[in-house]
Amino acid sequence: MKADRPWVDVTPDDEAMLDRLQRHAFGYFLQHGNPVNGLVADTSRPNSPSSIATVGFALSAYPVGVERGWIPRAEAVQRCLVALRFFWHSDQGGTPESTGWHGFYYHFLDMDSGLRVWACEVSLIDSALLLAGMLAAAAYFTDSTPAETELRELAHALYGRVDWHWAQHHGAAVVHGWKPEGGFLHYGWEGYSEAILLYVLGLGSPTRPLNTASFEAWSATYQWENLYGYDFLYAGPLFIHQFSHAWIDFRGIRDRFMREKRCDYFENSRRATYVQREYAIRNPRSFVGYNAQCWGLTAGDGPSVAPQNVAGRRQAFYGYAARGVPYGPDDGTISVPGIVSSLVFAPEIVLPTLRTLLARSGAAATRAVQASGFNATARSPDTPAESGPWISEGEFGLDQGMVVLMVENFRSGLLWRLLRACPFMQTGLRRAGFRGGWLDTAAQP
Incomplete structure (x- = not known):
């Protein structure tokens, strides 16, 4: 079943291109997952720990793999079950050597033991991404077999175990995280961000939900701007305009803020995508390669080389950073996965960009498309320009x-269909003040 996409002509070559990109990406979870505990590595680099958010994406990707014929259903169910069993039985003691606390989890876990690494925080947003994956898997695997029944029961139990109210340490606002060494982190969610998924999941909890004041307190910090002729809810990096949309279909549903702006979050992300391309066209900092067919700044890896002279100034390079437009940071690093993830919002500009980038031949061009980032401006001292x-x-x-x-x-709307039917998502959206569109016609949970 194809998703509703009447505004763009998708050719058979486009479909084949998207299939190749998507299937390669799906292979990451098969190649870099631990079959014993279901954890998935944060990166493909040697000795990488697991990111709990990456596990959430894996749990959401397995249904896609089944639908596309890339993995047998029984294998996908088993992969999900192994992960859910691990998290259910993991150490929730909140010690420096445990896995989580209050139903949330440490950001990074050892791939084998599943225990905290890098003295990282109990992460609210990464736990939300993990839980979204659990609910997506539960929504897809609905057969009455013992394995799929257990999968759904575990997913719902893990979601119900989360004490969302605990995360409202200072009242309405939700904190970023917590560490056993020092308690709650000294900052919370301010300004529009990917945390919209966190708030919807927290408000939808049937056990210990966020209070309804939490979403209003957060959205009160929003920043509405006009950039390059586009009125939109500002956030610099592309991922902020994308992550929550992987699971929530925001088309036609509006909260109080968006009703006042006569917009919705999907349309907002479309405008943000155009802002990104316009920034690259204008290229105010004169980076190499920026143009209408090469754009896309988001969180990701970048070069860690010495500062260099660029257009008469000394330009630093930031390594891993959340790059954004138009205020930066920007060091010339482009993320092709960030471009691909804008496909649902603006296929009319994303598809031509992907065609151009993928038309380049050679192993380096293929690597650049699949990697976290590439930078045509930065040069190591021993690296020739050619x-x-x-x-x-x-x-x-x-x-x-x-x-x-x-x-x-974009291709089928699978994740959106699954989560539109999830009663917890529906409840969370309604408690956040959303109404209209598909939400008004969905059956009340």
Whole structure:
């Protein structure tokens, strides 16, 4: 079944291109997952720990793999079950050597033991991405077999175990995270961000939900701007305009803020995509390669080389960073997975961009498309200009997960259909003040 996409002509060559990109991305989870506990590596680099958010993307990707014929249903169910059993039985003691606390989980876990690494925080947003994956798997695997029944029961139990109210440490606002060494982190969610998924899941909980004041307190910090002729809810990096949309179909549904602006979050992301391209066309900082067919700044890997002279100034390079437009940071690094993940919003500009980027021949061009980022401006001292752009080493699980989910939402709308029927998502959206569109016609849970 094809998704509703009347505004763009998708050729058979486009379909084949998207299939190749999506299938390669799906392979990441098969190649870099631990079959014993279901954890998935944050990156393909050696000795990478697991990111709980990447596990959430994997759980959401397995249904896509079944639909596309890339993995047998029984194998997909087993992969989901192994992960859900691990999290259900994991140490929730909140110690420096445990896995989580209050139903949330540490951001990074050891691939084998499943215990905290890097002295990282209990992460609210990464736990939300993990839980979204659990609910997506539960919504897809609905057969009455013992395995699929257990899968659904575990997913719902894990979601119900989360104490969302605990995360409202100072009242309405939700904190970013918590560490056993120092308690709650000293900052919360302010300004529009990917946390919209977190709030919807927290408000939809049947056990210990966020209070309804939480979403209003957060949205009160929004920043509405006009950039390059586009009125939109500002956030610089592309991923902010994408992540929550992997699971929630925001087309035609509006909260109080969007009703006042006569907009919705889907249309907002479409405008943000055009802002990104316009920034690259104008290229105010004169980076190499930026144009109408090469754009896309988001969170991801970048070069860590010495500062260099660019257009008469000393330009620093930031390594891993959340790049954004038009205010930066920007060091010339482009993310092709970030472009692909904008496909549902603006296929009329994304498809031509992908055609151009993929038309380049050679192994380096293929790597640049699949990697977290590439940079044609940065040069190492011993790297000649003719050798091509800097390209990030390996692949990142979050990038590959977004490619799988957002391409699928464009091609069939699978994840959107699954989560539109999820009673917890419906409840969370309604408690956040959303109404209209499909939400008004959905059966009340």
